[in-house]
Amino acid sequence: MEDSRQALTQRLRRVEGQLRGVQRMIGEGQDCEAVAHQLAAARRALDRAFFEMMACAVSEEVGRHVALSEDLEAGVREMSRILSKYA
Template identity: 40%
Template sequence: MSEPSPAGPHGYSADKQALMARLRRVEGQIRGLQRMVDEDTYCIDILTQISAAKSALHAVAVGLLEDHLRHCVVHAATEGDVEPKIKEASAAIARLVKS
């Protein structure tokens, strides 16, 4: 896990409660998937719910990436050391696209 930015709290800090709520919903979806498997639910219905959970988690990731760009990258640009943050964001985008 990376260290806090020198600018103070991370970019997502202002919306932390909303972020936590979204993650709790994803957690609920995963628990629902476990129940579906336990109850021998039809395969296609489980796959549909997996897709929904992946989409919800992807939306959280995109939101965090946007916050990173707005907060961490902008702060680095004002400090004159933006290149490492650009590389970091590019790597994160590559991981998101690959998944």
């Protein structure tokens, strides 16, 4: 779990660096297509971080229900609610 958190933090730091680079590019008046390309790359990296976090949430929810011998279907409904909220 800790390794996953560290990897996610590193990914977010890279995205942060990409966004600073995009800001610099805009300030320098670089070509719009080049800026759009970098924005798309940052968006993909951020989306990947989001999906990794959601996978963690699914894993935690399933583990919680299994550990507590609760209805797994209730856990799936809760995860569906969370995914719908951020979709």
